[in-house]
Amino acid sequence: MSAAIETDGHIASAVRTDAPPAIVLDKVNKWFGALHVLRDVNLQVATGERVVVCGPSGSGKSTMIRCINRLETHQEGRILVDGIELSDDLRALDAIRREVGMVFQSFNLFPHLTILENCTLAPIWVRKMPKKQAEELAMEYLTRVRIPEQAAKYPGQLSGGQQQRVAIARALCMKPKIMLFDEPTSALDPEMIKEVLDTMVMLADTGMTMIVVTHEMGFARQVADRVVFMDRGEVVEVGTPDQVFNDPKTDRLKMFLSQILRGH
C-alpha cells in the first residue's frame, strides 16, 4: 500500500441521517453473458457518507459503481439514486447523470479540448450555464485542485496526476451531489498517487457523498465512514475501517488483507 496517507486522524464524518439515502442498491444482480458478476448486492449510502469499496480484481466493485450511473445496466433488482429509480426512462437517467460525477481509472479527459474546455463543456451544454460563468466556475475548481495555471493546455501536456486532478475538477464543475471514483489512482505512478489522494481528502472534507473503489487502505482509514469488501460479485463484509481492517470476520477478507499487506 502506498504510505501516502498517514492514518493520523479520521476526518469528521458528514453523514446526514435526517436526509433520505443518496444511493440505494436493492438486490442488484448482473450477468456478463453467463458470468454472474453482481449477486444480490444490497447497499445504502447516506447523504454525506463516504464509502470505500475494496476487493480483489474481478470482484465486481467497478461494475457495481458503474451501474449507479448506468454505464452498465443491471438486470435484476432496484437502484435508486437521489430518490430516482434507474430504469429505461431516459429523462430519469439524464437527471441522475447530472447529479452524479464520475472519475475514471484512465482519466478519460477529452484530448482535443483544453483543460478549461474539458471543465466547461458539460456545465454549458447540460446545465445551460452562460459561458463566462462556467469558465469562472471551472477556474475556481481548477484552483481548488491546485492547477489553475494549466487551464489553457491540452490534457496530453499534463502528467497523469495532474490529468486525474483535472478529471476531478471537471466532474465537480457539474456541481454533483454524489461523486463516484473508479480506481482513481490505479493508473498512476507512485509519486503521483499522493497528489490525487490529497485532492480526494479535500473533497471529502467538504461533505460530498462519495463512493470510492480503491486499494488505498490509508485513504480508506482516513476518509471512509464505511468500508465495503466485495468478492466474486457479493458484498462480503461492511463496517467501519477499523472493523474491516483490524477485525475481519470472514476468511475471504482475511486472505485479501494478508495478500495486499504482503504485496506491499
Added chain:
Amino acid sequence: MSDITVNTPAIPAQSARSAPLTAVGPIAWMRANLFSGWLSTAVTLVCGYLIIRAVMGFVDWAFINAIWSVPVDGRGIAQTQACRDLHGTGACWAVVTEKHRFMLFGTYPYEQHWRPALVCILFVALYIVSAMRRFWNWTLVPIWIGTLTAIGILMWGGVFGLPYVPQERWGGLPITLILATFGLAFAFPLSILVALGRRSNLPAIKVLCVVYVELIRGVPLISLLFMASVMFPLFLPEGMNIDKLLRAQIAIILFAGAYLAEVVRAGLQSLPKGQYEAADAMGLSYWQKTGFIILPQALRTVIPPLVNTFIGFFKDTSLVLIIGIFDLLTAGKTAIVEPAWQGFGIEVYVFVGLIYLVFCFAMSKYSAGLEADLNKHRRR
C-alpha cells in the same frame, strides 16, 4: 506540482557540441545511403544514368523540340503539317493553344465563355474560403448558398440580360467542378450519418445503413451511372424528367457516401470506449456527445484516408464520360476528334492531367497542413 523532491547526485554536464559535419551533412547522408558499398554504388550509378536520360528525353520532347503554335488558314482550319513532321520527337502544344477553350468549356457558346470561366474562379474562391479555419462557423452557410446561386445564374443565364444556355451545352472544367463539389459536399454529411447509423442501437437504422453501404460498395460506379442515366427514367411517370447531370450527380453522391461512411466509421472505431463513457457520465445527450467529443476526434484521425477518398472521387467524376456528360476529360477527348488534330492525344491528356493534378495536389497539401494543425494536442 508534485510534492516529492528527487535527490539525484549532480552529474557534471558535458558541454554540448554540435555533431561533426561528416556525420550529419549531405555528404555523410550520400555516403550512408547511396555509396555504402560496391553494390549500392553500382545501383546508384545505373539509376542516376536512367533518371538523367529520361529527364533529358522529356525536356527535349516537351520544350526544346516542341511547337507552340501553328498557322490557321482562312477557313479556320489549323495547318498542323509542321507538327506532323516532328514524328513524335517533339510535343505539339499548338493543340492546347488552339483548343484550350474547347477543353475547358466544351460546347458552351463561344462568346459566353467568360461565364464558365468566372464559374471556375468562383469555385476555386469558394474552396479557398472554406479551407480557412477563420471561416469555420455559420458564415460559411450563406457564403456557400450565395456562391452556388451565383454559379447557377451564370451557367444557366436567362436573367439579368444573360442569354439562356441549356444544360446540354455545358461542358469541360465547370462540369467536373460541379460534380466534384456537390458530390463531396453532400456525400460527406451523408457518410457521417451513415457511419453513425451503422453503430446505432436501433436495429432498423443499423440494418438500413449496412444494406446501403454494402449494396453501393458492391456495384461499380460505372454501372451505377448507367443505371442513373438509362434505367432510372424508366421508373419515372410519363412526362417527368430529371436532367441527366442531376441523375449522374445523385449516383456520385450515393457512391461517394458509401465509401466515405466506411472511412468515418473507422475513425469512430478508433476512439477509446472511455471517451464515450466520460461523455455519458457527464450527462451529455447523444448529439452533444457526438458533435463535441466523438466526431471531432474521429474525423481528425481519419483525415489521411478521407482526403485519399476525396481525391479519388474528384478524378472518378471523369467516368461520367460513358454516359455522355461533357466533363473536362470528355471535352479533351472530343477536342482531338477534328481531323487536323488527330494523333495529338498525348499533349491533350498531359494538359488535362495537369489540371487534375493541380486540384488534387492542392487538396493533398492542404490536408497535410490541416492534419498537423488539428492534431497539435497530440504533441507534448
